[in-house]
Amino acid sequence: MTDVQHTEHTPVLEVIAAKKIVPVVVLDDAGAAAGLADALLAGGLGLAEVTFRTAAAADAIAAMAARPGMLVGAGTVLTAAQVDRAVDAGARFVVSPGFSPAVVARCQTRGVPVLPGVASPTEIMQALDAGLDTVKFFPAEQLGGVPMVKALAAPFRSVRFVPTGGVSTENLADYLAIPSVVAVGGTWMVAPDLLAARDWDAVTARTRAAVEAL
Ligand code: 3PG
Numbered sequence: 001m002t003d004v005q006h007t008e009h010t011p012v013l014e015v016i017a018a019k020k021i022v023p024v025v026v027l028d029d030a031g032a033a034a035g036l037a038d039a040l041l042a043g044g045l046g047l048a049e050v051t052f053r054t055a056a057a058a059d060a061i062a063a064m065a066a067r068p069g070m071l072v073g074a075g076t077v078l079t080a081a082q083v084d085r086a087v088d089a090g091a092r093f094v095v096s097p098g099f100s101p102a103v104v105a106r107c108q109t110r111g112v113p114v115l116p117g118v119a120s121p122t123e124i125m126q127a128l129d130a131g132l133d134t135v136k137f138f139p140a141e142q143l144g145g146v147p148m149v150k151a152l153a154a155p156f157r158s159v160r161f162v163p164t165g166g167v168s169t170e171n172l173a174d175y176l177a178i179p180s181v182v183a184v185g186g187t188w189m190v191a192p193d194l195l196a197a198r199d200w201d202a203v204t205a206r207t208r209a210a211v212e213a214l
Helices: 012-019 030-042 057-065 080-089 101-110 121-129 145-153 172-176 192-196 200-212
Strands: 021-025 047-051 071-075 134-137 160-163 184-186
Touching (some): 012 021, 012 047, 021 071, 030 047, 047 057, 057 071, 057 080, 071 080, 080 101, 134 145, 145 172, 172 184
Parallel strands (some): 021 047, 021 184, 047 071, 134 160
16 A cells, blocks of 8 residues: 555545544654654655654754655653643644643643543543543553444544554554544554564554555
């Protein structure tokens, strides 16, 4: 399968839903960001969520977003200040592990799509109250995996899910077979040992395998 082509005007959530797999990146050194972006692109996936778990996040977002064909967002965004740093660096979407009204409000003020993490019906209702229709379901496997997503999707028919946590090439098709699931996320293509070793060939191979599993 080839990567879907989009223009800069295609809505970001639509691009994510078309690409279907969100590599979740933890990068200690922004100097590796351009090489990582090229490795993902070579694997057929011009998409990344760069997490604010490291001090390199903002610089890494800027470096990856500069690569043509890359759509780059920020992950593990916990505060409104991090929303600003992420968007200023070029993040086109924001992901949180949980639902923070402050993070969601700042994203809406900055005009950037936000995917808050939810783990329960109550959190989904908070997201709906905030005017959102797409959420990260996190941590997906640990919370019950595919049957849990189906159970949550039943009452919330307008909600779209991006399960993340414990997803891999082996189970991604099971999640994506659920009509409410628009994409899945995870670190398996960009595992910390591969990034530490700058093993771009392995990143490309895992990314290609994931794309082919779609
Ligand atoms: C995340 O923050 O989305 C998770 O760390 C991804 O989980 P995984 O490492 O199990 O893919």
